[in-house]
Amino acid sequence: TQLLEQSPQFLSIQEGENLTVYCNSSSVFSSLQWYRQEPGEGPVLLVTVVTGGEVKKLKRLTFQFGDARKDSSLHITAAQPGDTGLYLCAAGKRSGYALNFGKGTSLLVTP
């Protein structure tokens, strides 16, 4: 099972601040997905990145896939309380069907 390391594990910031969370592995991914999970709910897909070096933007969220397709980052600009949640990265191997998740970064944005 490929290991996806997410950092930091916890992050507490004030509204308006910027932040970056990371997802790293020693394995090469065919693609990588980012999800957000709110309390009492299942994860919801934010974005999928498939090309090394790819950058995708979703409003105030910027996702980057590493050139070697082994790591990814999520940057949030001017965080808002509505961004609070658990951010999960997930990746599947090119040859398999299973999708493995990192342990997540728990983000709290206070007003």
Place this chain on the structure above:
Amino acid sequence: NAGVTQTPKFQVLKTGQSMTLQCAQDMNHEYMSWYRQDPGMGLRLIHYSVGAGITDQGEVPNGYNVSRSTTEDFPLRLLSAAPSQTSVYFCASSYTGGSQPQHFGDGTRLSIL
């Protein structure tokens, strides 16, 4: 569309009891999977299926059985519940596999006493 529906939402069992967690999707997805989520452990894959009649083990399959008789349904069975199986269980589905966006249900919160 309902998406992925899990039942029940909450359940309390005694050690040794058996039960089935239900999962149904109405998106005609071929790929379905079960995860458990525990504090500090993240989401761990239990079993998955790439189509009706085909299942395979994930990272933590012991103590769980699955079957896939139809495209829509993917039940998870606990034959003899143990306290270590106390967790939140999520079912997910996608068109073809792990590299595709996963649609999750809202989970079943299971406590085993």
